[in-house]
Amino acid sequence: MIIIGEKINGTRKAVAAAIKKRDSSFIQDLALSQVRGGAHFLDVNAGTHPDSEPDDITWLVNTVQEVTDTNLCIDSANPKALLAGITAAKKLPMINSLSGEKARIQGVLPLASQYGTDLVVLALDDNGIPKTAEDRLEIVRRLVGLCVENGLTEAQLYVDPLVTTIATDNQSGIVAFETIRRIKQEFPNIHLTCGLSNISFGQPSRGIINQAFAALAIGAGLDSAIVDPNDRELRNIIYSAEMVLGQDPDCMNFNQAFREGHIGSSKGVSGSYKETISRALQGLITTLQQAGVIDSTIISASDQEKQASKAETVAEESEGNVLEDIVESLVGMKKDRVKTLTEQALSSGTDPMLILDASRRAMTEVGRLFETEEYFVPELILAGRMLKEISDAVKPYLSDGTSEGPKKGRVIIGTVAGDIHDIGKDIVVTMLDINGYEVLDLGVDVPNERFVEAARDFKPDVIGLSGFLTLAYDPMKDTIAAIREENIREIKFMIGGGQIDDHIREYTQADAYGNDAMDAVRLCEQWINGAGK
Ligand code: B12
The missing domain is CATH 3.40.50.280 (Cobalamin-binding domain)
Known part of the structure; x- marks a missing residue:
């Protein structure tokens, strides 16, 4: 799920005041807290008078960029403000938004086309938001056609089906899901995003409604959302929904987010997880030192992290180093890295028995993490698969022909x-x-x-x-x-x-x-x- 953090928006009173006072630290705190919450993009919307908007957007972009290099999404209907934002941004930003309105097609599309930006596309036109999914799809078809003619790819487009509140129309959810489903069917490479909290506007207990809507919308094909990244309950729903929909291979996104404390009700275990990998490495370093495989000077410092990083720089190409990396990658569930490292170790002549020994040590640590409930069944399964790959790769190197x-x-x-x-x-x-x-x-x-x-x-x-x-x-x-x-x-x-x-x-x-x-x-x-x- 591509999260676009919604908080830096001048239509919110506190943000408007901060823009007016040029209160950098308020804006920077908002930016950083959203990044910590997992935002992939930060929406930047000055929401001010068209005359001052370009300056305000420029200030906002510069202010945010002082503290983070997270991608930005410049949000305005005003082409001058968009241009100011694009020019100020260090990395090519996303633009929010194009619609079927004549003025936007004339003002926004040329900018997106000229700079090649990603683009949010709204399913509305000069007649407003259509009531039916079919009519929204019709607008989206036309806009996608225009964007592609102007050099953008479908993958650069984030179509917003437009979510209206359930408080005034009990078909709002149904129409949104239907629009998402049909757009995804017709344009599988296009992203679908929305401001999903609109669904609950005017209702009590908005959070619960937003969560139900999010799960169903993800089921329909939503793969991005303009939300508050720090809404933990919503994050819980997003990660769970993606997992149960089969979009999270080996459940690793969910479990990793849990360990890092991003989801679930507990505070998370990131600190102890790091220590754990460090401990596994330390055990291996000691064994390798005793076996004379790595130089004892590499590990003279007492601090474990220092030891690991020193070993990395001093003995970049050494056998011990590759083995340490295998342990770290195996315990860290980095499947592709484990494969590459094993191949590298074998081709550079590392004793295959040492590779098996390192893997075994890593498995002991995986088992311990399972016991302490930092790892779960998916990690056991993935670790099992990784080890199987290692032993399959090692087998040909063990044989000396005696079996014949x-x-x-x-x-x-x-x-x-x-x-x-x-x-x-x-x-x-x-x-x-x-x-x-x-x-x-x-x-x-x-x-x-x-x-x-x-x-x-x-x-x-x-x-x-x-x-x-x-x-x-x-x-x-x-x-x-x-x-x-x-x-x-x-x-x-x-x-x-x-x-x-x-x-x-x-x-x-x-x-x-x-x-x-x-x-x-x-x-x-x-x-x-x-x-x-
Ligand atoms: C990978 C793994 C799995 C994989 C297995 C994949 C596979 N194809 O084998 C999967 C995910 C399927 C799995 C499932 C489960 N696992 Co499991 N698993 C592990 C894990 C992490 C590694 C085991 C391993 O392969 N080690 C690597 C090998 C190379 O180990 P090794 O001991 O060095 O092997 C050498 C020796 O044992 C010896 N050897 C082996 N066999 C023989 C035979 C003879 C005759 C001789 C002489 C020597 C010998 O030679 C080997 C090579 O040198 C261990 C944790 C651990 N610390 O071991 C848990 C662990 C064994 N699993 C455990 C559990 C609880 C489970 C599950 C019940 C989890 C669940 N809730 O579903 C299920 C049980 C399924 C079942 N019915 O068997 C527990 C067992 C606890 C217990 N005391 O009973 C462990 C210890 C994890 C833990 N700490 O809680 N698991």
Whole structure:
């Protein structure tokens, strides 16, 4: 949703007074608070007498630009004021607005065309606001045609279907939604915006009405709004509506806005989120330092943030640095960056095991954030997808061709009933495979009976059971008992997964447990080939 902050508007008494007194700090506070609220554009409307409007707009634009470089939307019907605003703006602003009125077509369109600005287009003409969606659409068709003829693209246009109050016409909402829907259908590249609080004018409890209207309008195709960006309840509705309409991939906009305290009823957690990423980095830095991968001088300072940024500048190209970036990006849910960094690390010869180790550390942090309710199921899923991509990318670099030779033994592996975590298990499968074992992977959520059947048919030397949930311990125990009961052959059992330790091993009656994929390989070497006995 493209938010156009509505507050700097001279038709509001306090703003008019500030313009008159040239009270910069009042205007700058308004600008900054809207930027903090998430405004993408700041509407600037002097609302003063046409003679002084160009000067007033110039002053407003300059005043706002002293404190923020947020895009501006110069709002006036007066071409001279618009020109003054465009000239004063450091970045090409949006213009608000063109309509089907003759004077605006003659005065505003040439300016938008000459400077190539984005443009708000109102669905009205010299006869006023049409009653029906069809008549509004007719005006919009004509104006879009004119704009395109004058060199603007459809994507530069923000059509306002015009919202009138429900207090005087109970069809206002319906007509607005219908107009939005039909414009979106006919011109999919055009943005749709509106001053949505108009819907509630003259009514009590305006906020509730605005929120209901916003959700329905977004459903119809609204993708921008001229609103007060600091209206938290409205923000809640906008983020939720976009998410439930499938416009928020992986729910990341919603969850990120929640963490930053922009939405929801709580105050947000941005501070602790930052600390968290810093903590994950610190752990990795210590490990890398101990392993001699990065220079200890890089991390001599005590402050964690200093350490991370110093490491970045001093060891720009180093292995440790790429790994730190992978951890930070994985914990920060930056999917594309994780992919790029992994490819970069692999092509520059970074040990693939170190990449897996860094990812694992990041996953531990993701899990911790999930526990503390800073992350939610979408983050777990996204983290899972990212890690899967990493392990897929790493696999070819792990293989040294040994998997082609004679097999050292047979191993069955699977994630036990009730558990669908398979990333760790897949890494175990890969490591066993490239170390020369014939592996039958039964997948996830594998019932006892399937293990028993496979144990009979495949004749394994070792069975590995994976599980990340506490709920996996009983299925592990039951699976081992069920296979032993069948007395098929001498089979060793190993278990592994996030929380598994010796206590769980004892509970499940497994022969051994492993903390990582190399443990699985070592156990097989020991049991099947007698190594390390
Ligand atoms: C990614 C993830 C998911 C993804 C899984 C995607 C996938 N395809 O695997 C999704 C989103 C699906 C998911 C779902 C859930 N998850 Co989850 N998930 C995680 C997370 C963040 C990472 C797990 C992971 O892949 N780690 C990376 C790998 C590489 O880990 P690893 O341990 O280093 O793996 C090595 C070893 O374990 C070992 N190993 C693994 N298997 C074996 C087997 C043998 C034989 C041996 C020897 C070694 C071995 O080798 C591996 C490679 O070196 C963890 C948090 C964490 N800290 O682990 C939570 C976590 C495991 N999930 C958790 C929860 C609660 C859930 C859900 C219930 C959430 C929900 N409310 O729906 C569901 C459960 C679904 C189900 N029925 O299984 C909890 C479990 C808590 C508990 N004690 O039960 C955790 C710990 C998060 C938390 N801190 O609360 N999750």
